[in-house]
Amino acid sequence: MPAWETFGTVSLAESDALTALASITAGSVDAIIIDPPYCSGGFTEKDRVNASGHMSVRSLNWFRNDNMTTTGLVWLLRSVALEAHRTLKDGGSLCVFCDWRMTAALAPALESSGLRWRNMVVWDKCFMGMGSGPFRPRHEIILHFLKGKGMTGSSCVGNVIAEKRVSVKAKRHATEKPQALLETLIRATTPEGGTVVDVFAGSGSLAEAAISTGRRAIISEISASHIQTARERIKQKLTSSPP
Structure with a gap:
């Protein structure tokens, strides 16, 4: 079982995604928002654009980052689902x-x-990415699934969200998503005071966005260095946020 730590309205653990999810009580959370490894042929956006094919598992660690085949990612994320x-x-x-x-x-x-x-949902990054030729990339996709027929959260959000990427200097993780984007997703999928989960937490971006929007967060990350960054980030956010 993960060793969960609690800081204010945030619980976090150094754990792989499946182990963390298995320890959460059934029927207890409002939304799960994850940014898993894309398996698109590289570790960065530039690498993905220039990739000629998918990467295979290498001698690093089990399913770390983008080191897996398409089949591996499908298996992992179906298990998460x-x-x-x-x-x-x-x-x-x-x-x-x-x-x-x-x-x-x-x-x-x-x-x-x-x-x-x-x-x-389409995240429009408002600026074209790396690459050459026509149709240079400026977006990412967010697949949205529901449990049951109803839906909690706000209905005032369109399925194209325009927010600029996090600048290279400001990033605390290679694939960090902007706070404004995450806050929009949280408001769209959770009620005020609700609970949101991220089991591919990286540097803790979603937890910070949850604090800003008045939600509780449960996050996990397999990397010890990233979970330490998340821990420090959450403490700083809680200190600077009004009660």
């Missing part, structure tokens, strides 16, 4: 950041967990 179905309340949401290349493989696998595929 099965646990998400167990832990979500009725009307709860699973939101999965996804490279467009992986949508066709991941969406059916996630839906087979019993969750209902509700929408495909």
Whole structure:
């Protein structure tokens, strides 16, 4: 079982995603918002754009970062979706950041967990990324699934969200998402005072956004260095936020 620590409205643990989810009480959370490894051929956006194919498992660690095949990622995220179905309340949401290349493989696998595929949200980064030729990338996909027929959260959010990327100098993780984007997703999927989960937490961005929006957060991360960054980030945010 993970060794959960609590700081204010945030619980965190150094743990892999499946172990962390398995320790969460059934039917207890409003939303799970995750940014898993994309398996798109590289560790950074530039690497992904220039990739000619998927990476295979290498001699690092089990399913770390992008070191897995498409089949491996599908297996992992379907397993996550099965646990998400167990832990979500009725009307709860699973939101999965996804490279467009992986949508066709991941969406059916996630839906087979019993969750209902509700929408495909586009994050418009407001500026083109690396690459050459026409149609340079400026977006990422967020797959949205629901448990049951209802839905908690706000209905005043469109399925295209325009927010600038985190600047290179400000990043505390290679794939860090902007706070404004995460806050929008949290408000769209959870009620005030609700609980949001991230089991691929990186540097703790979602936990910080949860604090800002008045939600509780449960986060886990397999990397010891990243979970330490998240721990420090959460403490700083709690100190600077009004009670």
